[in-house]
Amino acid sequence: MSATLQTPDTALSDADLLDRTAAAVREAGSALRERFGEVVRYESREELMGALAANDDTALGILRPRLTALRPDAGWVEDELDGGALPSGEWWVVDPAEGNVNHLHALPEWAVTATLVRDNQPVLTVVHLPLTGETYTALAGAGAYLDGRPLHVSRTADLALGIVATSQARPDEDEEVVRRVGSSITAMLFDALVVRVAVPATLHLTNVAAGRTDAFWQFAGARADLLPGALLVTEAGGRITDTEGRPWTPQSAGFLAAAPGVHAAAVATLTR
Template sequence: MTRDLHQARDLAAVLAVRAGQLQLERRDTLRMGAPKAHANDVVSDVDIASESLIVDAIREQWPDDAVQAEEGHGGEGSSGWMWVIDPLDGTRNYVSRTGPWSVCIALYEGDEPRVAVVHEPVAGETFSAVDGGGAFLNGERMSAPAGPPLGQALVGVSFQPNPKTRARAGRVVERLLPVVGDIRRLPAALNLVFQAAGRLDGGVALDTNLWDIAAGALIAREAGVVLGGHGDDFTTELTIGAAPSLWPELSELFRAAA
């Protein structure tokens, strides 16, 4: 079944912006729910409302598409297309007002990502990509630079805050800090799109879910970021990104530490 990917990208961008506006408007009145997988895995009523907004609109347009969404509004489909949605990536930052968060929407055809949108509500920035069509920030094409020397590189670190993964992240940070310029801890989607925009020179994400990285990974790839994991393909267990000139050193370092 064919699909107008630019139409899908445009709808995803509109929905991501709407969800981001909802999040800004309801930040002062949010209500927290019970933690999910562990004490640091938090969710609010705004996460759930944002996901409903996105999923309802997608199902109205493409009722036969499958949906995989973090807060449980997913379902099977018959079209061969699947939407992967994280309505609020970085809930802890959102709730505590200590950092950025984003709305993430990706569209897969079978196992292949075709469309991606990551929207950062506070900055009003919408990162997007269509498979084979390049990466864009607020409609302007972007391309990841080659990268500085490793000792000057700014590197993003993302990880699930469960005890096992925090131990892995500790080993990575211990290896990184002596050899790079500096590090930033970020939600996974922003880690990837900031690499695409050249704000970060590389990054690693540990033990994510598909909805955490699906959109950001396609945008990063389309911008020229090199992606991988323990092998040539990145996975939710290990996603490595780097500017081309930094890939050999950073990928070796991450693989050894993680």
């Protein structure tokens, strides 16, 4: 650990804090990349959970001390599947292996994320993709970037020409939510050009922020898989609401991130 990270510095600007957070997230990503390659076999739910925990622990062993050193008074969200509002003050919302199950299956769609939340508003976020080396960053009020290049959502104004995406929020989802997900996919298959369905949510949201896809929606969900992308999309010029077009909060039952030109049409599709 470097001396600058060992010494707490509450006077750091948010921009400097973002840079140091990005360095920690990249280091954690490198550790996970070393574990990536072969499909991890498991024969029971217990073995699966153990393999997932091993990846989490590898990344957290780097992230937790480094981020705590940066903000020693900030809280730490222990469970990346938690949702709802946080108490006031600063909190680290971290997903040490976003798309962890993909990592175990030697699939490339996984990342490491860290977001600082201040009084329930995301202040900064880092999303690092270790296999490509790409790092997405956003600072509230200062834009969203991919490796220093500014991001902008798409200019698509017709949902029928748009690529949209959704994701499964968590395993063992409530039956009502599962049925709602299925019906929404069917509706979007009629109204959008292409519908993509995969985990994790964060990678879909980086695509919306980068203008590669036009909208992403999800029912239910956790802070750790929505907050990073929500800040990225907002800072890239997109709209974040619930699936009925109302302001989104971590307590909302649905989530929609979209380019402004297709947002209203996406809400209409998801609510009919």
